[in-house]
Amino acid sequence: MSLLRIRKPKTRKGKKVLLAREPQLIESARTMLFLDGRKCGGNVKLCMKDLQALKKPLVKVLNRKNDITPFDDPSSLEFLTMKNDAALFTFGSTSKKRPDNIVLGRIFENEVLDMFELGIKRYQAISEFKNEKIGACVKPCLVFNGPKWAQTEELRRLRNLFIDTFQREKVDSIRLQGIEHVLSFTVTDDMNILMRSYRILLKKSGQRTPRIELEEIGPSADFSIRRTKIASEDLYKQSRKQPKQLKVGKKKNISTDALGNTKGRVHLGKQQTGSIQTRRVKALRKTPEEKKENRQRKKVALKAAAAEALASQGNNPFSS
Amino acid sequence: MDVVKEVLAKHQKELDKYKPITVEKHLECRLDVGSLLITDPNDFDDRELRANKEEYLTALTRENTQLLVNAIWELPTERVDESIVAKLPEPTTVLPRLRKPPGPRPLTKWEKFAKEKGITKKKKDKKTYDETMDKWVPTYGFKRAEAEKAKDWVLEVPQNADPNTDMFQKKIDLRNEKVAKNEIQRMKNIVRAKKIDMPRSGYLGPEAASSSQLLTAVTVAKSSTASVGKFQNKLPKEKEARGLGIKELIPGGKRKASHITQTPEKEANLDLIKSVLNKKPKLDVSKAVSMEKRDNRLAREAEAENEPGKKGGKKPKGKGSRKAVGKKSKGNRGQRAPGKKAQAGRKRR
Numbered sequence: 001m002s003l004l005r006i007r008k009p010k011t012r013k014g015k016k017v018l019l020a021r022e023p024q025l026i027e028s029a030r031t032m033l034f035l036d037g038r039k040c041g042g043n044v045k046l047c048m049k050d051l052q053a054l055k056k057p058l059v060k061v062l063n064r065k066n067d068i069t070p071f072d073d074p075s076s077l078e079f080l081t082m083k084n085d086a087a088l089f090t091f092g093s094t095s096k097k098r099p100d101n102i103v104l105g106r107i108f109e110n111e112v113l114d115m116f117e118l119g120i121k122r123y124q125a126i127s128e129f130k131n132e133k134i135g136a137c138v139k140p141c142l143v144f145n146g147p148k149w150a151q152t153e154e155l156r157r158l159r160n161l162f163i164d165t166f167q168r169e170k171v172d173s174i175r176l177q178g179i180e181h182v183l184s185f186t187v188t189d190d191m192n193i194l195m196r197s198y199r200i201l202l203k204k205s206g207q208r209t210p211r212i213e214l215e216e217i218g219p220s221a222d223f224s225i226r227r228t229k230i231a232s233e234d235l236y237k238q239s240r241k242q243p244k245q246l247k248v249g250k251k252k253n254i255s256t257d258a259l260g261n262t263k264g265r266v267h268l269g270k271q272q273t274g275s276i277q278t279r280r281v282k283a284l285r286k287t288p289e290e291k292k293e294n295r296q297r298k299k300v301a302l303k304a305a306a307a308e309a310l311a312s313q314g315n316n317p318f319s320s
Numbered sequence: 321m322d323v324v325k326e327v328l329a330k331h332q333k334e335l336d337k338y339k340p341i342t343v344e345k346h347l348e349c350r351l352d353v354g355s356l357l358i359t360d361p362n363d364f365d366d367r368e369l370r371a372n373k374e375e376y377l378t379a380l381t382r383e384n385t386q387l388l389v390n391a392i393w394e395l396p397t398e399r400v401d402e403s404i405v406a407k408l409p410e411p412t413t414v415l416p417r418l419r420k421p422p423g424p425r426p427l428t429k430w431e432k433f434a435k436e437k438g439i440t441k442k443k444k445d446k447k448t449y450d451e452t453m454d455k456w457v458p459t460y461g462f463k464r465a466e467a468e469k470a471k472d473w474v475l476e477v478p479q480n481a482d483p484n485t486d487m488f489q490k491k492i493d494l495r496n497e498k499v500a501k502n503e504i505q506r507m508k509n510i511v512r513a514k515k516i517d518m519p520r521s522g523y524l525g526p527e528a529a530s531s532s533q534l535l536t537a538v539t540v541a542k543s544s545t546a547s548v549g550k551f552q553n554k555l556p557k558e559k560e561a562r563g564l565g566i567k568e569l570i571p572g573g574k575r576k577a578s579h580i581t582q583t584p585e586k587e588a589n590l591d592l593i594k595s596v597l598n599k600k601p602k603l604d605v606s607k608a609v610s611m612e613k614r615d616n617r618l619a620r621e622a623e624a625e626n627e628p629g630k631k632g633g634k635k636p637k638g639k640g641s642r643k644a645v646g647k648k649s650k651g652n653r654g655q656r657a658p659g660k661k662a663q664a665g666r667k668r669r
Contacts, residue, residue, distance in 0.1 A: 243421035
């Protein structure tokens with residue numbers, strides 16, 4: 001239970017929900033919230049539908065119209081993402097000034113970290129491609145073409161956002177036959193982003209590694225970048241900070257030999273022979289005479305020390 | 321040798337049947353196999369891109385994907401349920417988190433105090449022996465209230481209280497008050513943990529605030545203008561808020577430095593006395609020299625006056641004696657002329 005919760009939960013389920021909203025050491029897969037603007041139809045609607053299909057089941061779709069302008073006032077957007085526990089959001093709208101508008105963004109600490117407004121110039125939905133589709137929940141390969149991706153900070157962030165959006169969950173192993181989807185993002189010289197989606201066909205190559213062929217399955221879209229809001233360098237750095245507990249420390253003095261046995265070297269400190277506990281033997285004990293002598297010696301030393309101390313103060317009648 | 325050549329040629333022929341898996345790139349692509357990601361920094365073939373965009377994009381993506389697939393197939397694999405699984409390395413692209421990493425829970429005021437004092441929580445037994453009831457009763461939880469009710473089935477009205485007071489209701493009220501106090505303290509702990517600046521005396525409303533709190537609120541509000549309340553009119557019979565710590569709340573009212581210092585009082589006082597008692601007079605050497613000179617001169621003059629032999633007690637007349645006294649030193653103020661001899665002149669007094 002955190003101290004920082006103001007309202008105490010009344011039910012066990014409520015408590016669980018609130019606990020899930022607190023900072024976690026290992027965060028769960030990032031869900032995306034889909035929101036409609038004041039007007040949202042045509043290509044925007046299609047695009048959002050396809051994105052939902054690509055991101056399933058890590059989606060949360062809200063179907064009502066929302067009177068939100070993310071770039072002017074993101075507060076209600078932040079509220080909705082907080083309530084739905086979503087890390088990413090897609091906001092679709094269309095207006096005379098900005099036709100076919102889609103805003104992609106993400107959240108950090110219940111505030112918008114960065115968002116990009118993309119205008120859809122051309123769109124071909126998944127349903128327009130009449131061919132075999134890929135299975136559900138396939139982790140796609142991501143390909144970023146073009147030298148521009150690394151050139152400006154904005155594009156670097158956008159690339160990071162695309163990775164964040166489409167990479168699904170972090171996995172530690174993958175089935176080789178399960179690699180069947182590629183998403184390619186190409187940034188052209190006139191700053192348009194071409195998004196293409198392909199199915200991977202694994203062909204024989206006479207070697208272990210297969211030769212691949214691609215078949216377009218959609219969605220295919222041409223975006224133009226409109227308005228952007230990126231986080232300050234400071235905030236971005238803070239948001240990417242990983243917890244210390246997850247860092248893997250260096251393992252020293254451990255090696256594996258050819259047979260696969262693990263060998264470790266242990267360093268023992270210097271042995272303290274003086275204070276070590278040994279067996280008590282009667283013969284090693286001090287005799288009463290020795291003890292007495294010891295005491296006597298101590299007494300003499302104490303007296304000498306006291307006399308010296310008094311002499312240094314200068315008011316000792318016995319010193320002379 | 322023929323055999324080797326034959327085998328190699330046969331292998332080559334076999335390979336020729338298939339398309340190649342190698343890809344040539346001008347600049348090396350950046351791979352992040354952990355998140356199945358490849359970034360190609362190579363320039364586009366502009367003419368091709370304009371002429372047949374889709375084919376060019378497909379070909380480009382195919383090449384890059386082939387590179388990625390080549391890297392994935394290199395990874396160590398293992399067999400899990402009749403399928404081959406490749407172990408992915410850690411992703412190198414760092415993605416932002418949704419929330420900051422969790423830190424240690426901030427301590428409550430009591431926890432902090434207990435830690436400083438070394439107070440540890442004592443665990444209470446689940447059941448305690450009650451002597452009046454002569455049985456074991458639960459200390460908390462299930463059936464504790466029942467046991468208490470059984471124990472306190474009758475309550476004494478104190479002598480000084482109104483005989484009609486409901487002692488049971490009083491007991492309930494007391495408990496409710498405790499709960500409310502606990503809630504307030506919990507809130508305060510939250511405020512402290514979030515490091516929010518809260519006014520030490522907020523306006524609690526006319527029902528809840530005490531008169532001193534109201535006075536403080538008025539005084540603070542009045543001095544919260546741009547000119548620190550200098551031009552604010554006074555109400556008739558208005559009182560200024562007084563008390564500990566109120567000056568700090570009022571903007572512009574500066575705090576006096578405390579007379580209590582870091583060093584213990586006794587030591588500080590002893591230092592002060594020492595500095596007074598051990599004072600030594602300051603020696604102004606030049607002043608001392610000039611005083612000495614004056615004394616000498618006066619003594620000499622008095623001697624000269626008293627000497628009867630020379631002038632016979634005759635008073636020097638008019639403009640003084642024309643003794644060769646020499647010019648009075650200019651006391652470091654004159655211009656120095658080292659070559660010139662000092663002129664013998666009239667002595668000016």
